[in-house]
Amino acid sequence: MDEEIKSIKKNDTWELAQLPKGHKAIGVKWVYKVKKNAKGEVERFKARLVAKGFQQLPGIDYFDTFSPVVKPITIRLVFSLATAFSLKHLGKVSYFLGLQVHYSPAGILLNQSKYILDLLKKTNMETCNPCATPHCLNQKLHIQDSSLFENPTLYRSTIGALQYLTLTRPDISYIVNKLSQFLQAPTTSHWGACKRVLRYLKGSITHGILFQPSPRLNLESFADADWASSVDDRKSTSGYCVFLGPNLIAWSSKKQSVVARSSTEAEYRSLASATAELVWIKSFFAELGISILPRSVIWCDNISAISLASNPVFHARTKHIEVDVHFIREKVASKEVEVRFLPSEEQLADVLTKPIVAARFQNLCFKLSLQSSPSLV
CATH class of the missing domain: 3.30.420.10 (Ribonuclease H-like superfamily/Ribonuclease H)
Incomplete structure (x- = not known):
């Protein structure tokens, strides 16, 4: 908590000000989180001091709402630049937003091996047989190509996980985009195609994007x-x-x-x-x-x-x-x-x-x- 307070002061996150008359101060609370590395081991303990936003009133305490997000390309650009430039050394990053970072003389490799293993476990595909491509060459997927899949929630959650995997896996982008078009009413054929993607990932768990110095x-x-x-x-x-x-x-x-x-x-x-x-x-x-x-x-x-x-x-x-x-x-x-x-x-x-x-x-x-x-x- 002391480190968080020092960081807040150093970065001028908040400014002390007089409370206007007729207004009530919004409370704060400490939020604690355990940060883990790619192996699931405890890396550090994180404490954050946050405002109790649920006590704020729209139009009085705030006027605009937004959700700060980052484009995936921004992350890849930073890693790409980090290999042709000398940067201030703050320690090597090894695990970032679910991405694993590996270093070698060839450059920096980003992959999501742990994420894939967790997904295979979740879908009971840990022991599946790998295949060479993520899609069947002659299969034409369409809306009513077979009977409805009995567990559409599983299909949707799996496709959502696969979409996140495309952060480092352009090789599955096409088929994931295709399967995403059937979220409303997935069929057994769609689920079969989804399982083929998982089989492909099983055989290419360590694959990722390589960034080379240039x-x-x-x-x-x-x-x-x-x-x-x-x-x-x-x-x-x-x-x-x-x-x-x-x-x-x-x-x-x-x-x-x-x-x-x-x-x-x-x-x-x-x-x-x-x-x-x-x-x-x-x-x-x-x-x-x-x-x-x-x-x-x-x-x-x-x-x-x-x-x-x-x-x-x-x-x-x-x-x-x-x-x-x-x-x-x-x-x-x-x-x-x-x-x-x-x-x-x-x-x-x-x-x-x-x-x-x-x-x-x-x-x-x-x-x-x-x-x-x-x-x-």
């Missing part, structure tokens, strides 16, 4: 889309991944909000999402006062979408996506972004948009810096 602070992104892939509504799936030098710092697999009328439109919407992420990352660096290369490259395997990004002529078939068109063209014209072509077989974002065969899946995972530390095996 003198290069350039941003590049891979953007892709699987046109009309949803059996239920024919909406497309967008996927992109962003690299800072050799390090993967951001990725996304998401169902598009509207039906795309062509593969070009689907790919273009994916380009827009990747561009927006690059713009945000650049603003983040600007706030930190870190200089990076001014122009970022987005790799796309759709020639029509690339042409649309630089061609100032509108066609009838593109008027309904004018917002995305103008947004990307503005960034291309200002030389913040450059869209380049690459062959489909070199498209890293494929792993975020569709099921693929095991050999290619494992190859793409390696290129996405998804590795297992030898010391963890």
